[in-house]
Amino acid sequence: MTVIAAVPTSGPGASEQFEQLYRSSAADVYAYVASLLRDRSAAEDVTALAFERAFRRRALFDVRRGTPRSWLFAIARNAALDELRRRRRSGALLHDVADTTSELEDLDPDLADRRLLVREGLAELAAGDREVILLKFVGRLSNAELARVLRCSESNAGTRLHRAIERLREVCGVTQ
Amino acid sequence: MSRNELTAAEREELDALDRILAREPVSERHLELAALVDSVRAGAPRMDPAFAARLDAQVAERAARRRPRAVTPHLARPGLRRIALASGGLVAAAVAFTIVISSGVLNGSRHTPSVESGLGAARTVPRTPASAAPATSKRSVGPTIAAPTAGAGAGASNFAASPALHGAARLVHKDSTLTLATSPATMQSVANRIVAATERTGGVVQSSNVKIAGAASHASFTLAVPSGHLNRLIATLSALASVRALNQSTNDITDSYNQEQARLTDNAATRSALLAQLATAATAAQQTSLQKQLNRLEARIAAEHREIDRLANQGHTATLAVGVVAGASAAKHAASAGPFTTAFNRALHALEAILAIALVALAIVLPFALSALALWWGVTSVRQRARERAMRTA
Numbered sequence: 001m002t003v004i005a006a007v008p009t010s011g012p013g014a015s016e017q018f019e020q021l022y023r024s025s026a027a028d029v030y031a032y033v034a035s036l037l038r039d040r041s042a043a044e045d046v047t048a049l050a051f052e053r054a055f056r057r058r059a060l061f062d063v064r065r066g067t068p069r070s071w072l073f074a075i076a077r078n079a080a081l082d083e084l085r086r087r088r089r090s091g092a093l094l095h096d097v098a099d100t101t102s103e104l105e106d107l108d109p110d111l112a113d114r115r116l117l118v119r120e121g122l123a124e125l126a127a128g129d130r131e132v133i134l135l136k137f138v139g140r141l142s143n144a145e146l147a148r149v150l151r152c153s154e155s156n157a158g159t160r161l162h163r164a165i166e167r168l169r170e171v172c173g174v175t176q
Numbered sequence: 177m178s179r180n181e182l183t184a185a186e187r188e189e190l191d192a193l194d195r196i197l198a199r200e201p202v203s204e205r206h207l208e209l210a211a212l213v214d215s216v217r218a219g220a221p222r223m224d225p226a227f228a229a230r231l232d233a234q235v236a237e238r239a240a241r242r243r244p245r246a247v248t249p250h251l252a253r254p255g256l257r258r259i260a261l262a263s264g265g266l267v268a269a270a271v272a273f274t275i276v277i278s279s280g281v282l283n284g285s286r287h288t289p290s291v292e293s294g295l296g297a298a299r300t301v302p303r304t305p306a307s308a309a310p311a312t313s314k315r316s317v318g319p320t321i322a323a324p325t326a327g328a329g330a331g332a333s334n335f336a337a338s339p340a341l342h343g344a345a346r347l348v349h350k351d352s353t354l355t356l357a358t359s360p361a362t363m364q365s366v367a368n369r370i371v372a373a374t375e376r377t378g379g380v381v382q383s384s385n386v387k388i389a390g391a392a393s394h395a396s397f398t399l400a401v402p403s404g405h406l407n408r409l410i411a412t413l414s415a416l417a418s419v420r421a422l423n424q425s426t427n428d429i430t431d432s433y434n435q436e437q438a439r440l441t442d443n444a445a446t447r448s449a450l451l452a453q454l455a456t457a458a459t460a461a462q463q464t465s466l467q468k469q470l471n472r473l474e475a476r477i478a479a480e481h482r483e484i485d486r487l488a489n490q491g492h493t494a495t496l497a498v499g500v501v502a503g504a505s506a507a508k509h510a511a512s513a514g515p516f517t518t519a520f521n522r523a524l525h526a527l528e529a530i531l532a533i534a535l536v537a538l539a540i541v542l543p544f545a546l547s548a549l550a551l552w553w554g555v556t557s558v559r560q561r562a563r564e565r566a567m568r569t570a
Binding site for chain 1: 181182186187189190193194197208209211212213215216217218219220221222223224227228230231234235238560562563564566567568569
């Protein structure tokens with residue numbers, strides 16, 4: 001990964017912090033965006049756009065309003081939703097995210113079945129539930145960060161997350 | 177139960193989820209959740225290495241373009257920037273206040289009313305209670321202007337007349353009466369300032385009478401001052417105490433002056449003729465008679481010279497009678513008659529004007545700013561709702 005030199009301000013604006021944020025979040029941001037858009041090419045564009053916006057607005061980051069990670073995911077989320085809106089307006093067709101089924105072939109059959117089941121279950125979930133799970137599981141955001149990204153209270157974010165997990169269990173036929 | 181409230185078991189599961197994501201050990205009953213997390217994460221799309229390299233290059237390029245800004249690292253921090261802005265604002269306000277105060281002090285110390293040189297022309301001094309007093313070409317008593325709360329800049333109408341007598345020039349004698357009111361305690365101070373101000377303007381105190389006796393205290397002065405400085409002196413004295421009355425009159429003495437000049441010219445011509453006759457007189461009796469005529473004529477000429485000088489002096493010198501009476505209501509004004517107080521009051525007036533301008537500007541700008549704010553808020557809300565709608569329909 002390339003070292004990023006940024007204007008040294010507080011939070012992600014500082015060069016070291018932004019570099020650290022970029023290194024630790026790039027893959028997760030991409031995974032979240034790609035899962036949301038279900039289009040690898042669009043996900044790449046949106047991920048690049050999200051980091052571009054984050055870098056441009058890094059001086060506006062206010063540490064009192066959340067962590068750098070939640071700030072970055074909020075930017076990525078808005079960019080992804082704007083892309084969804086654009087595609088809905090233009091009626092563009094969805095491309096599929098790269099098929100990773102081949103990766104499952106090398107795994108233990110039970111584990112491969114389970115992962116496939118979860119992937120399909122995730123795809124069946126409502127977009128809102130899928131997003132909450134992706135932000136939590138892939139983005140590894142705390143409930144406070146989740147609330148910041150989803151623009152809701154922390155307790156509401158916790159409730160939404162728990163319900164989304166329950167629905168995922170339901171569609172996957174998994175019992176607790 | 178509120179829809180946002182979770183049961184203890186649910187909260188425990190969310191805590192376990194945080195531990196799983198932090199790669200910390202969890203109890204056996206949360207292993208299923210750990211497996212679920214693992215499956216979701218394992219199935220998440222991964223970045224293509226080519227795209228990762230492109231992203232690295234793109235971010236590195238953006239960073240390289242912005243790098244020169246790093247030479248001011250301290251100002252780039254929002255907190256320090258705010259402090260710097262606040263400090264700059266304070267300094268600017270202090271500078272503006274100093275300028276206003278300084279200009280006020282300068283104006284207060286100068287305090288020079290305009291004096292015009294046009295003969296017989298009338299010009300009013302701004303903010304002067306007596307400015308409405310009409311000029312009179314003949315000796316007349318001007319209207320008495322009651323001024324119970326005269327300000328520091330109170331003065332008098334200016335009927336300046338140059339004593340020059342060439343062409344259409346007029347010679348005007350000016351006579352004024354000024355009545356001031358001050359507290360008994362400041363009577364002596366005001367009297368001293370009247371004398372000092374008169375001397376500063378090149379005038380003289382022809383007579384004075386100051387009596388300090390409590391409520392019966394009073395002072396009176398007869399001042400002679402160069403006509404061109406009369407208005408400045410009146411303005412200065414008006415700032416010393418509260419002006420009770422101001423009476424100004426003018427007397428055009430040009431005709432008298434010209435008549436005396438004409439007589440003098442005639443007599444000078446007669447004298448020349450008599451001297452010529454005297455030089456050619458044949459008899460002693462003729463010489464004696466001519467000499468007597470010459471003597472009488474020279475006496476008249478001397479008297480005419482004195483009258484011309486007196487008239488010219490009247491035109492050049494104005495008289496100002498100043499009376500100072502005791503008045504409790506004037507104590508405050510008398511105590512604040514100092515030049516700094518005057519300057520401070522002027523500065524306050526300037527600040528009031530600035531504040532008024534700022535309020536007007538705010539009244540103009542505020543509706544636009546509020547409209548822009550409302551528009552921005554509306555656009556942001558609509559866009560956010562559209563995003564959420566896009567999420568729901570994805």
